[in-house]
Amino acid sequence: MTTEILRLDEVTVKFGGLVAVNQVSFHMNKGEILALIGPNGAGKTTLFNLLTGIYTPTSGAVLYKQQVVNKLKPYKRVEMGIARTFQNIRLIKNLTVLENVLVAHQGCNSESVWSSIFLSKKTKENRQAVVNECMEVLKIVGLESKIDEFAGNLPYGEQRLLEIARAMATKCQLLLLDEPAAGMNSQEKKQLVDVIRSLSQKYNIEILLIEHDIRMVMSIADRIVVLDHGKKITEGIGSEVQNNPEVIKAYLGEDI
Amino acid sequence: MKRIKIWAIPAAILLLMLPFVVQMFDNADFLLRIAVMIGIYIILTLSLNIIVGYAGQFALGHAAFYGIGAYTAALLMVNYDVSFWLALPAAAIVTGFFGFLLGTPVMRLKGDYLGIVTLGFGEIVRLIFVNWIDLTNGPMGIPGIPAPSLGSYTLGSNMDFYYLVLVVTVISVLIIRRIVQSGFGLNLLTVREDEIAAESIGIRPMKYKLLAFTIGALFAGVAGALFAVTAMFVSPDSFQYVESVNILAMVVLGGTASIPGSILGATILTVAPEALRFISDYRLILLGLIIVLMMVYKPSGFWGESKRKRNFFGMTGR
Ligand SMILES: Nc1ncnc2c1ncn2[C@@H]1O[C@H](COP(=O)(O)OP(=O)(O)O)[C@@H](O)[C@H]1O
Ligand SMILES: [Mg+2]
Numbered sequence: 001m002t003t004e005i006l007r008l009d010e011v012t013v014k015f016g017g018l019v020a021v022n023q024v025s026f027h028m029n030k031g032e033i034l035a036l037i038g039p040n041g042a043g044k045t046t047l048f049n050l051l052t053g054i055y056t057p058t059s060g061a062v063l064y065k066q067q068v069v070n071k072l073k074p075y076k077r078v079e080m081g082i083a084r085t086f087q088n089i090r091l092i093k094n095l096t097v098l099e100n101v102l103v104a105h106q107g108c109n110s111e112s113v114w115s116s117i118f119l120s121k122k123t124k125e126n127r128q129a130v131v132n133e134c135m136e137v138l139k140i141v142g143l144e145s146k147i148d149e150f151a152g153n154l155p156y157g158e159q160r161l162l163e164i165a166r167a168m169a170t171k172c173q174l175l176l177l178d179e180p181a182a183g184m185n186s187q188e189k190k191q192l193v194d195v196i197r198s199l200s201q202k203y204n205i206e207i208l209l210i211e212h213d214i215r216m217v218m219s220i221a222d223r224i225v226v227l228d229h230g231k232k233i234t235e236g237i238g239s240e241v242q243n244n245p246e247v248i249k250a251y252l253g254e255d256i
Numbered sequence: 257m258k259r260i261k262i263w264a265i266p267a268a269i270l271l272l273m274l275p276f277v278v279q280m281f282d283n284a285d286f287l288l289r290i291a292v293m294i295g296i297y298i299i300l301t302l303s304l305n306i307i308v309g310y311a312g313q314f315a316l317g318h319a320a321f322y323g324i325g326a327y328t329a330a331l332l333m334v335n336y337d338v339s340f341w342l343a344l345p346a347a348a349i350v351t352g353f354f355g356f357l358l359g360t361p362v363m364r365l366k367g368d369y370l371g372i373v374t375l376g377f378g379e380i381v382r383l384i385f386v387n388w389i390d391l392t393n394g395p396m397g398i399p400g401i402p403a404p405s406l407g408s409y410t411l412g413s414n415m416d417f418y419y420l421v422l423v424v425t426v427i428s429v430l431i432i433r434r435i436v437q438s439g440f441g442l443n444l445l446t447v448r449e450d451e452i453a454a455e456s457i458g459i460r461p462m463k464y465k466l467l468a469f470t471i472g473a474l475f476a477g478v479a480g481a482l483f484a485v486t487a488m489f490v491s492p493d494s495f496q497y498v499e500s501v502n503i504l505a506m507v508v509l510g511g512t513a514s515i516p517g518s519i520l521g522a523t524i525l526t527v528a529p530e531a532l533r534f535i536s537d538y539r540l541i542l543l544g545l546i547i548v549l550m551m552v553y554k555p556s557g558f559w560g561e562s563k564r565k566r567n568f569f570g571m572t573g574r
Binding site: 074079091098119131 | 435439446449453458
């Protein structure tokens with residue numbers, strides 16, 4: 001029995017002449033927290049866009065649950081259990097916190113127009129169940145007391161947490177977090193680490209994490225993959241990666 | 257669970273008594289006629305608001321759907337003796353079907369392109385009303401649309417029309433409210449704000465835009481059927497491009513993605529031109545001015561979504 005959930009096989013993404021992702025291969029195991037690090041412009045976000053179906057690979061293959069998903073539409077991948085957050089937050093600012101999460105829940109999409117119109121007792125029960133499930137993830141990220149606020153009015157750090165809650169509401173198996181700690185202070189970062197840990201444990205999901213804060217990466221990631229100029233330069237557990245000369249070179253001048 | 261708002265009862269009494277109050281004036285029929293048009297425009301404005309306000313699709317050809325509904329009902333009733341009670345849903349379904357057909361290619365377009373194509377569609381439909389003389393009787397229109405009957409009673413007076421429109425409008429408002437205060441409504445707003453975010457949580461933007469367009473067209477068809485039967489006459493003149501602008505101005509004035517806003521916008525812009533007859537020559541200029549000024553200074557309208565009831569899903573998390 002294989003425990004492999006995601007595999008990238010020599011994946012390349014080109015934008016015209018620019019090779020944003022260059023022959024990258026790696027895999028993720030069940031329940032794993034994998035960190036993807038690398039300097040700005042290394043191709044990390046492009047890789048996320050590839051995994052969520054915004055881009056298709058120029059060459060190579062993406063396998064999710066042993067199935068090639070190269071050409072699958074974004075919504076299909078959500079159905080298969082892949083969800084993400086965005087580096088530049090993409091919440092719906094004029095919807096409330098709760099609404100932002102509700103709209104990601106399958107039960108919110110699957111209600112037919114007829115059942116909305118007739119609004120039977122059954123439909124109301126379904127809605128309440130959806131709300132309750134969404135409240136559960138909101139509790140985990142610590143936003144349960146802010147459900148009626150507009151998402152756009154939340155401070156930055158809480159918006160990032162809300163994006164995580166929204167992604168979780170899709171009932172994903174593979175959660176992709178694009179720089180979730182960006183712009184957070186150390187207190188918020190600590191809370192974020194706790195949230196990521198408890199999501200990983202409670203739901204037994206896989207988490208692929210892009211993060212620049214190397215200390216945070218070391219503390220939660222099971223393994224680390226390092227990208228530079230679109231290429232994977234190494235992968236391994238924390239200390240191996242940290243002392244790798246190529247990694248140090250890639251980050252030269254940056255804080256590691 | 258069931259709570260009726262305090263203002264609902266006096267409002268209902270007022271609406272029910274209105275025709276009798278109006279009898280005290282010597283232009284009672286004229287006033288009732290305006291009331292009828294307010295009801296029809298409320299349905300039109302709400303239906304366009306689903307497309308423009310909730311789904312965020314800038315469509316400019318709503319008069320075409322209004323016209324298709326009116327002609328469908330008129331032709332069925334005049335040529336085939338179909339009862340109004342069947343012609344009304346038939347007009348809704350036929351118009352909804354046209355919305356679906358048009359929406360399939362058109363909903364892929366964005367912004368200005370969508371506006372221009374829907375504008376063109378509106379003109380084409382009007383030209384068909386004018387030129388397909390065998391079917392539509394051309395510019396002369398279709399006169400003699402029979403009054404609906406209820407058992408042995410014929411709904412023929414302006415007062416009858418008032419109550420007919422009141423009932424259909426109230427039912428339409430309630431249905432549309434249920435439709436938008438749902439997961440579907442949340443999906444539309446999400447698609448409107450950010451299609452990439454929508455896709456990232458499993459929403460297919462095209463599906464929801466198309467559904468919004470179809471439902472919007474369907475209710476415009478209902479309004480069209482009401483217009484045909486209360487005016488007892490339809491002609492291409494009623495479905496010109498300026499009518500689309502008029503309905504859009506009602507949406508923008510009242511407020512996008514807001515039901516009370518649409519009711520307000522439709523009422524103001526139906527009454528104002530009647531009260532201010534002397535400016536009728538400048539109507540188009542004024543409508544344009546309203547749209548531009550609102551978009552610049554108050555883009556969410558006088559009763560926009562900032563005043564909406566929080567949590568469209570209608571449930572509480574506490
Ligand atoms: N849609 C695009 N079109 C053209 N170039 C792009 C596009 N998206 C990303 N790039 C380029 O690809 C490279 C990798 O970008 P990105 O994946 O955002 O890096 P990272 O997230 O690691 O900072 C950059 O040079 C960026 O300018
Ligand atoms: Mg990035």
